[in-house]
Amino acid sequence: MSDNDRDRELGMGRNITRRDFLNGVSIAIGSSLVADSKWVQAFGIPQSPFAPEKDPSYYPPAKTGMRGSHDGSWEVAHDLRDGKNPDKDWGVPIDDDESYDLIIVGAGISGLAAAYFYRKLAGRQSRILLLDNHDDFGGHAKRNEFQDGSRLLLGYGGTQSIEAPGNYSQDSIGLLKDLGIDVHRFYKYYDQKFFDSMRLQEAVFFNKEIFGVDRLVPEKSLHYVRLDFAFEDVSQFPIAEAARQDLLRLQHASVDYMPDLTPEQKKAKLIKTSYKDFLLQYAKVHPDVVKIFQSSTHDTFAIGIDGVSAHECFREDFPGFKGMTLPKSHEKNPELDEPYIFHFPDGNASIARLLVRSLVPGAFPGRVTPGHSMEEIVTARANYARLDDPASPIRIRLNSTAVEVKNVGDPATARQVEVTYVRGGKARRVRAANCILACYNMVIPYLCPEMSAKQKDALHYGVKSPLVYTNVQIRNWQAFQKLGISSIYAPGAYFVNVTLDFPVSMGRYRYPSLPNESCVLHLLRVPCEPGLDCKDQSRAGRYELLSTPFETFAHNVRDQLGRMLSAGGFDPARDIEAITVNRWPHGYAYEYNELFEKIDWPEAERPCAVGRQPFGRIKIANSDAAGHAYTDAAIDQGLRAVREIVGSKIVGSKS
Secondary structure (H helix, E strand, C coil): CCHHHHHHHHCCCCCCCHHHHHHHCCCCCCCCCCCCCHHHHHHCCCCCCCCHHHCCCCCHHHCCEEEECCCCCCHHHHHHHCCCCCCCCCCCCEEEEEEEEEEEECCEHHHHHHHHHHHHHHCCCCCEEEECCCCCCECCCCEEEEEECCEEEEEECCCCCCCCHHHCCHHHHHHHHHCCCCHHHHHHHECCCHHHHCCCEEEEEECHHHHCCCEEEECCCCEHHHCECCCCCCCCCCCCHHHHHHHHHHHHCCCCCCCCCCHHHHHHHHHCCEHHHHHHHHCCCCHHHHHHHCCCCHHHHCCCHHHCEHHHHHHCCCCCCCCCCCCHHHCCCHHHHCCCCCCCCCCCHHHHHHHHHHHCCCCCCCCCCCCCHHHHHHHCCCCHHHCCCCCCCEEEECCEEEEEEEECCCCCCCCCEEEEEEECCEEEEEEEEEEEECCCHHHHHHHCCCCCHHHHHHHHHCCCEEEEEEEEEECCCHHHHHHCEEEEECCCCCCCEEEECCCECECCECCCCCCCCCEEEEEEECCCCCCCCHHHHHHHHHHHHHCCCHHHHHHHHHHHHHHHHHHHCCCHHHHEEEEEEEEEEEEECCCCCCCCCCCCCCHHHCHHHHHCCCECCEEECCHHHHCCCCHHHHHHHHHHHHHHHHCCCCCCCCC
């Protein structure tokens, strides 16, 4: 079959709507649309002033095609990195003639939390401006909406869950409570027995490119979402018989693969040994076993097992360590004891939406109802025209990329900060008494070239992990029912995880629990380059993402789902209704990797701690500043930056 024939079979040539076409070729409103653009002229987009958010049809969550770091959101920042001058190359900056108490660069959860905390400490009269380069707020907390007739379907395009809320700080869990989020309610909202009640199990898909044959193998005991690999029956695995026996040995046998070492020596050895090398050199498994596990760490670590220490895999309950006696303080990850159920239907985008509703009057309809905020926000529709309202003391200005942030005068004595940003292709300038940079760490040295070399180096130290969260709306999920599966781990495939969305119903939102209902599939891809160190793998993956067109993702979605689910009657040309690719070249915040570097720095010497030091009236907040890729870290760092300005402490919660 020719490539063209295969494309037609997969439905690549299917007619699409005008809106889908615009989204698919990335004509989403952004900094690339200027007044004289041929697209502006062709589609009649208002030319002046540049205010796309005021258009009644402006609604980013409903866009399909390429999302996440969408075209129009990153080009200005890359131009700045490549040497463009904020005072010349985007025109002489236009003075906004606005003045604020605080400007926050970045309207993700950290930036929104910083605005919330600042107003709480400094007073409701505080004037705050948030600037964000994307066409939507929330940062990585991205909401994807789909429609099945009049029915709303939701997907998470980034930060997916409130991970282990029992470990949240008093301040971060207090913020959630202030917003009306009671995490204990998820025990009701998340149907933990749904897939069992439908007799659906997890499966492994072996692809012909790596294993010589396409084969879907349901496996009752495979719990890869929580990284607990346990195989009851490996007879159908298309691998060597020796590899099958090795898999069973890893799972069941209590073998000490380092018998001559003390527990402390074992720990030290496992820290500096990758899980791949542990399997090959110590457990001495067949190479086919490595093929199965190579991409099993993508979901948590955004890198394969050649880039994750055996010690980390021990803590995450990977097989092979039953007979290994290690120091008790390093046994297993305590987060695994808390169920992974604290999930809004749009992931942590609902946290961002609740923050926006608390900050900007009229951004969401209705009033906050005590005890019901978390239910109401799920189906509420944001009014983007109200985000940058001159009448509001807090304003959120989207499609605006900061290109220079500087203290006015000597940083030690400055009384004001000046921020230059690009919006609609033109440079603009605004001032405030203080500024918080809640953007990516690696951008900050370009925004603040006057910083010391030491601080710049620290900010550049971490390399964020690239990843792709793809949401696919399918006509129904009858193929999953017929095959008896709910999720698929596909070692080495283009998308390594394919799952039916989490079974969460809350408020007026109902999970599509009937197999004949349209639903959303979630597909994970982590581009990385095995064999390199962790940072170089991420750099290679970022380059791949930025050079991969939407059509390539769409082709792989259709091809892989067709091959996986064909036995259940799935037809990608008929059954796929929408594809949203959330591309994050700069995804997870960098977490120190014990396999490649020391991780026992004194707190004050950690690169993230050095990088986040105040620079005059400029403070820094984001999950990068914590060296921890989680929502609570973003919240806590937002509060830390605010405290550096206000010098006070918030105790507890209003709730």
